[in-house]
Amino acid sequence: xxxxxxxxxxxxxTAAVPARGFSRRALFGLAxxxxxxxxxxxxxxxxxIAVAAAASPTGASVTYPFFGAHQAGIVTPAQDRLHFAAxxxxxxxxxxxxxxxxxxxxxxxxxxxxxxxxxxFGAVNGPYDAPPEDTGEAQGLPxxxxxxxxxxxxxxxxxxxxxDRFGLAARRPEALTALxxxxxxxxEEGRSDGDLCIQACADDPQVAVHAIRNLSRIAFGRxxxxxxxxxxxxxxxxxxxxxxxxxxxGFKDGTANIKAEEPDAxxxxxxxxxxxxxxxxxxxxxxxxRRIRMTIETWDRTLLREQETxxxxxxxxxxxxxxxTEFTEPDFTIVGRADAPLIDQAAxxxxxxxxxxxxxxxxxxxxxxxxxxxxxGRLNAGLFFISxxxxxxxxxxxxxxxxxxDALNEYIRHVGSALFAVPPxxxxxxxxxxxxxx
Amino acid sequence: MRARFxxxxxxxxxxxxxxxxxxxNPGGAGPxxxxxxxxxxxxxxxxxxxxxxxxxxxxxxxxxxxxxxLLGDDGLRIVGEAENIGPGLTRxxxxxxxxxxxxxxxxxxxxxxxxxxxxxxxTPSESGTVVNANLDQQVETANTNYxxxxxxxxxxxxTGTDAFAAAYVAGDFDSARTLYAATRMHWERVxxxxxxxxxxDPKLDLREADLEEGQDWTGWHAIEKDLWPAxxxxxxxxxxxxxxxxxxxxxxxxxxxLNDNVQDLTFSLSQQTNGAIGLLDEVxxxxxxxxxxxxxxxxxxxxxxxxDGATVLYAGVRDILVEEDADLAxxxxxxxxxxxxxxxxxxxxxxxxxxxxxxxxxxRAFADQVNALAEPLNQLTATLVL
Numbered sequence: 001x002x003x004x005x006x007x008x009x010x011x012x013x014t015a016a017v018p019a020r021g022f023s024r025r026a027l028f029g030l031a032x033x034x035x036x037x038x039x040x041x042x043x044x045x046x047x048x049i050a051v052a053a054a055a056s057p058t059g060a061s062v063t064y065p066f067f068g069a070h071q072a073g074i075v076t077p078a079q080d081r082l083h084f085a086a087x088x089x090x091x092x093x094x095x096x097x098x099x100x101x102x103x104x105x106x107x108x109x110x111x112x113x114x115x116x117x118x119x120x121f122g123a124v125n126g127p128y129d130a131p132p133e134d135t136g137e138a139q140g141l142p143x144x145x146x147x148x149x150x151x152x153x154x155x156x157x158x159x160x161x162x163x164d165r166f167g168l169a170a171r172r173p174e175a176l177t178a179l180x181x182x183x184x185x186x187x188e189e190g191r192s193d194g195d196l197c198i199q200a201c202a203d204d205p206q207v208a209v210h211a212i213r214n215l216s217r218i219a220f221g222r223x224x225x226x227x228x229x230x231x232x233x234x235x236x237x238x239x240x241x242x243x244x245x246x247x248x249x250g251f252k253d254g255t256a257n258i259k260a261e262e263p264d265a266x267x268x269x270x271x272x273x274x275x276x277x278x279x280x281x282x283x284x285x286x287x288x289x290r291r292i293r294m295t296i297e298t299w300d301r302t303l304l305r306e307q308e309t310x311x312x313x314x315x316x317x318x319x320x321x322x323x324x325t326e327f328t329e330p331d332f333t334i335v336g337r338a339d340a341p342l343i344d345q346a347a348x349x350x351x352x353x354x355x356x357x358x359x360x361x362x363x364x365x366x367x368x369x370x371x372x373x374x375x376x377g378r379l380n381a382g383l384f385f386i387s388x389x390x391x392x393x394x395x396x397x398x399x400x401x402x403x404x405x406d407a408l409n410e411y412i413r414h415v416g417s418a419l420f421a422v423p424p425x426x427x428x429x430x431x432x433x434x435x436x437x438x
Numbered sequence: 439m440r441a442r443f444x445x446x447x448x449x450x451x452x453x454x455x456x457x458x459x460x461x462x463n464p465g466g467a468g469p470x471x472x473x474x475x476x477x478x479x480x481x482x483x484x485x486x487x488x489x490x491x492x493x494x495x496x497x498x499x500x501x502x503x504x505x506x507x508l509l510g511d512d513g514l515r516i517v518g519e520a521e522n523i524g525p526g527l528t529r530x531x532x533x534x535x536x537x538x539x540x541x542x543x544x545x546x547x548x549x550x551x552x553x554x555x556x557x558x559x560x561t562p563s564e565s566g567t568v569v570n571a572n573l574d575q576q577v578e579t580a581n582t583n584y585x586x587x588x589x590x591x592x593x594x595x596x597t598g599t600d601a602f603a604a605a606y607v608a609g610d611f612d613s614a615r616t617l618y619a620a621t622r623m624h625w626e627r628v629x630x631x632x633x634x635x636x637x638x639d640p641k642l643d644l645r646e647a648d649l650e651e652g653q654d655w656t657g658w659h660a661i662e663k664d665l666w667p668a669x670x671x672x673x674x675x676x677x678x679x680x681x682x683x684x685x686x687x688x689x690x691x692x693x694x695x696l697n698d699n700v701q702d703l704t705f706s707l708s709q710q711t712n713g714a715i716g717l718l719d720e721v722x723x724x725x726x727x728x729x730x731x732x733x734x735x736x737x738x739x740x741x742x743x744x745x746d747g748a749t750v751l752y753a754g755v756r757d758i759l760v761e762e763d764a765d766l767a768x769x770x771x772x773x774x775x776x777x778x779x780x781x782x783x784x785x786x787x788x789x790x791x792x793x794x795x796x797x798x799x800x801x802r803a804f805a806d807q808v809n810a811l812a813e814p815l816n817q818l819t820a821t822l823v824l
Contacts, residue, residue, distance in 0.1 A: 183650045186729075297809060298722050301816040303712070314527060323498070323524025336503050336522035337548060375798055376726065376805035404650060410723065 062145040062203075066110040068425040069283055070271065071432065073147030074363065074388050075260040077239040079201040082231030082367040083208040084289065084384065085216060086194025086418055087223040089156070095166045099437050101222045105150065105198075105215055106431035115143030118214050135217065137210050144204035148211055150432045151197040151287045151420025154178060171436060173278055175286065175392050176421045182403035184413065191291050191416030194226045199287070199386065201365075205232065227416070229291065231367020231384045238365060244318060244326065248294055248368050248381050249411070251311050252318030255326055256353070258363040269361045270388050280435035283424030288362075288395045290385040291369075291416030297378050299411045310407040312347030320349060332356075346407040352398055360394045362387040382412070392419055470495060473542070475504040475523070480544030480554025489537045489563040496520045496544075497528040504546040506531060511539040513555065521548075532820075535560045573758060577707050580754040584705050587750055588628045592700050595624035599693045603686035606661060615665050619736035619789075622658060626743030627750075628700075630716035635699055641692045645732065656688050659732070666733035707755065711818040714751035717744045718812045726805045728793040738790035741804075742781050748815070749774055755822060763821050766814055773811035780807055 064072040089098065108118040117123050119133025126133055157172035158164055178193070200211035209230070216225050235247045236254030240261045247253040258265045267273075274282040299307070304315065312330065313320050320330035321342045332350055336342045343350050354361050365388065370381040387395055403409065423433045470493045472483040477500040496506040502525065508518040517540060518533035537560050543552040598621030605613035625632055625643070633639040640648075642657040649655055663670050664677045664685075677685070705713070724730040725741040752770060759767045780803055784791040796804075 180651050181649075183648045183653075186647055295723055298719050298812075301715075301812055302719075303715075303816070303819060314529075316528075319524075319527055321522070321524055321527070323503070324526045328526070334503060334524065337505075342503060342522055342524050376802055378805070400650070410719070 061142045063114055063143045064145060064147050066106070066113045066148065066426070067428040067430075071147075071149045071284070071422060071425045072113070073149035073199055073201050074270065074285060074365070074422070075238055075266055076145075076147050076201070077242055077260070078234040078236050078365050079145050079147070079208075080203045080234055081201065081205040081208045082234075082384065082386075083200045083205075083212040083228065084231070084386070085198050085200075085212045085228040086153070086226045086289075087196040087198070087216070087219060088226045089165075089195045089223045090221060093165070093222055095437070097222055098166055099431075101219060102150070102433050103431040104218050106426055108215060108218055109148040109150075109211070109432075112138075112211050112214065113143065113146045113148055115146075118218070135210065135213055137213075138207055141204055141207055141210075144202040144207040146200065146202040146207050146211060148215070149199040149201075149287075149422060151199070151422045152176075152433065152436070153194045153196060153418065153420050155193065156195040168436065171278055171280065173281055173421055176419065179288070179392065179417055179419050180396060180400075182399050182414065184403050184409055185417070186413050186415055187417050188415050191227050193418050194420075196223060197287065197289070197418065197420045205230070229289075229367075229369060229384050229416075230371070231369050233368040235366045235368055235383055236364040238363060247366075247383055248296055248370075249299055249307070249311070251307075251313060251315055252326065253366070253383075254364050255313075255318055256361075258361050265361060266363070269390055269394065270363045272390055276390065280433075280438070281421055281423060285388040285390065285422045286392050286395075287420045287422050288385070288387045288389070288392065289416070289418045289420075290399075290414050292383045292385050293380070293413050293415050294382040295378070295411050295413075296381050302411075309344050310346075310348060310411075312343040312349030321347075344407065346405050348402070348406050348408045351401045351406050357398050357401060360397050362389045362394050362398065388422065469493070473497065473506055473544070474499055475506055475544040475546060475554075476500050477502070477546060478553065480506070480542065480552075480556070482542050482556065482558065485557065486559040486561060487535065489535055489560050492533055492535050492560075494518075494520070494531040494533075494542075495528055496523060496531060498523045498525055498546075500546045501525050502547040504544055505548055505552075507541075507543045507545065507552060508533060508535075508558065509541040509543060509555075511541075513541050537562045576758050580707070580710060580758070581705050584710055584751065584754050585703060588631050588700050588703060591624045591628045591747075592632070592697050595621065596693055596697050598624060599690055603690050606665070607683050607686045611665055614661075615734070618658075618662065618665065618734060619731075619739035622736075623739055623743035623746075625658075626720075626740045627747040629720055629744060629747065630713045631700065631703065632696060635696065638692055638696050638699070641688070642696070645730070656685060657692070658689070661685055661689070662731065663733050669733040669735075707758075708819050708823045710751050710755055711822055714748040714818065715812070715816050717748040717751070718808065718815055720744050722805075722808050722812060726801065726808055728801075731793065735792040735794045736790070737793040738781065738784055738796075742790065745774075745777060745781065749778075752815070752818075755818070758822055759818070766817060766821055769814045770811070770818075773807070773814060777804075777807045777811050780804055 064076055066072060089101075093101075111118050117134035117136075117138075119126070121127070121133055123132050123134040123136035123139055154172065154176045156166070156168065157176065158169040198212060198215055200208045200215075202208040202211070212228065234245050236257050237244050238257060238260055240259050244252040244255050258269055260266065270285055272281045272284050272286070276282070302310075308314050308321060318326040320328060322328075322331035322334045323342075330343055330349055330353060332341060332343055332353070332355070334342050350356060364386070366383050366385040368381075369384050370379050372380055374380050389395055423436060426432045426434060469484070469487050471487070473494050473496040474481045475496060475498050482494070494506065494508070496504075498504045504523050504525075505519060505521045506523070507516060508531070509515060510517050517535075518531050520529045520531040523529050540558040540560060541555050542558045543555040545552040598617060602614055602617040602621050605611075605617060633643065640657075643659065644655065644657055645659050646655065646663065661682075663674070664682070667674055667676055721741055721744045725737045725744065728735065728737050730740050731737045752774065756767060756770075759770075781790075784796070784800070
């Protein structure tokens with residue numbers, strides 16, 4: 001098996017990478033390989049983009065380095081599959097335990113994102129009378145562009161009743177509090193919040209599941225899954241090298257998303273700046289997750305006229321109703337019959353647009369989901385919305401505008417919500433969040 | 439209050455396009471023509487088709503918003519149109535065409551008499567098509583009847599609201615609770631019209647979950663919570679007498695304003711058909727799920743009222759539909775009746791079973807039947823208006 005790895009100074013290379021199952025001793029070599037992404041900032045991202053652009057159609061053998069200035073899985077070209085999990089830490093967890101958990105997670109994440117098994121011996125090479133260290137279902141699968149991204153919830157710093165379990169309360173970013181209630185929110189506690197989160201994205205669903213499964217196993221006794229979400233299809237492009245995918249309403253989604261090729265926008269809107277505070281979060285971001293249920297049965301019997309009016313784009317090409325093609329900027333002033341705007345006042349594209357929100361943008365990285373069906377025989381389907389932004393205020397501003405007036409609200413409801421601070425990337429040999437505990 | 443896409447707003451586009459309607463052609467989809475609407479031309483890929491379903495795929499190659507018209511033999515009567523096509527966009531116009539002479543024209547900039555007017559001929563088809571000569575009269579009758587229905591329901595809403603508010607302020611909560619669901623039925627019967635007044639709907643029918651942080655909560659559901667405090671969250675404090683008076687006064691005043699607003703409404707055919715669709719959507723998204731009446735659990739009253747309203751709308755256009763598509767009419771008759779049977783089974787005297795007393799199987803049966811009705815019902819606009 002040959003994999004492509006990242007060379008920041010040149011075009012993607014095809015290099016021989018050990019197959020899965022190789023022992024943890026290979027990690028030392030791995031850490032060295034990961035170091036190419038270190039301290040390179042946007043250069044590392046550009047390299048990642050170059051890899052994706054040059055990758056095979058499935059992207060199956062692409063790897064993204066785990067170590068680097070920023071965590072992977074943010075500006076990384078959105079992979080096709082998601083497994084996301086929020087965790088609550090154990091009641092008896094100490095600060096040292098928490099650090100150790102993050103170290104263990106980082107080590108395992110570095111191995112898995114390189115296409116290797118976790119543990120010293122992996123899935124099948126260990127002692128015969130011990131359970132295998134790696135769960136094994138990713139054997140024979142390529143790295144599939146796996147990225148693993150860690151985040152810290154508000155309750156990690158201070159619980160709802162004020163407890164400072166890990167001596168972190170003073171280091172909590174001011175902006176890291178529960179999101180406000182938005183009109184129409186029907187949030188379920190069991191689908192919301194959490195002390196920690198892990199976003200695993202890959203082009204192979206089993207690779208993503210393997211990651212969450214092994215990381216949750218590593219955490220047993222220290223942290224347990226509070227809620228989790230599978231996403232079967234990406235709904236956003238985060239690189240101009242990607243075609244715009246469709247959400248379950250059948251419309252292209254994420255056309256105007258922040259793309260990795262816009263370094264200024266990424267700097268302005270996605271990464272926490274060194275002056276934003278706190279210092280440990282500089283180079284990180286804020287992750288908002290919203291489980292948005294779509295009542296697709298009702299939507300599907302809606303007239304095409306209404307569907308396009310609600311979205312503000314046409315359904316075929318994804319062009320704004322003001323004219324042009326998919327990537328033409330919407331013109332909200334152009335009017336049609338009776339001087340009514342071609343893009344309705346309540347159209348989703350209008351209310352979400354940066355020009356209607358003081359220039360606010362987010363890097364969206366959501367996924368379609370269908371989790372079986374509900375008790376009424378309707379598909380339990382929707383969009384697992386994920387956005388990365390420099391400040392949670394960016395999400396809140398746009399979401400308030402949408403929640404109040406979006407014509408789409410008739411067909412969606414927000415049932416889960418969570419906010420996490422995503423620390424910057426880890427230096428090789430270190431762990432994610434190390435600066436927080438320094 | 440989920441449907442923000444109001445009947446009145448939605449109906450604005452398809453008011454016309456009636457007089458060319460013909461019986462549905464069972465022969466299936468006809469030819470697909472293309473139309474190029476440029477700055478100075480309106481070229482159609484063919485000038486003659488056989489009667490039946492015809493589709494015009496209109497591309498705006500100019501730089502202004504354009505419209506495409508299919509006109510009758512007098513060159514004035516609008517048979518079909520695709521409006522509000524932005525520059526560079528393509529939109530399809532699908533029409534049923536009877537044998538005869540027509541004209542095609544485009545209107546870039548949407549002003550003036552249009553350009554590129556050209557003769558367009560529809561030749562006889564083998565299956566034959568029939569023009570409904572009485573259509574205009576039938577549509578006008580349906581409009582008049584529905585306008586009267588809306589005014590009557592809102593008038594009864596005013597009377598009921600006055601009595602409800604008086605009982606609530608007087609502390610006669612038993613009476614208020616009795617009047618609550620029965621009075622709201624008048625609102626729910628014409629919900630798609632009532633909520634089309636964007637400023638009044640949130641004042642009258644907002645649910646607590648729809649509130650913005652810091653927003654004042656008024657209307658039926660704010661009072662509902664106070665009337666069924668046992669269903670509210672722990673620690674919920676009963677309202678003060680002042681707050682009760684204020685909520686009641688506001689409810690009465692807003693309802694009176696609503697009554698004023700509906701006096702001069704008229705309804706196009708598409709507004710009526712889309713209104714029926716909208717009411718079914720209300721049932722599917724709010725009532726079947728028990729979300730509308732969060733504390734009183736009187737969702738089935740609303741459910742019945744939404745269906746009452748949809749039934750009235752359907753009955754108003756049914757004669758037209760029978761001529762256009764008798765099979766669809768038969769299917770809708772049957773599905774409406776099946777849904778009503780399910781509702782009748784939950785009647786308890788003048789009341790209904792509370793939502794919370796329904797079994798999962800009963801709720802499931804409602805949901806399935808709503809789907810069974812909504813699928814054909816949502817064909818109504820396309821069948822009648824095109």
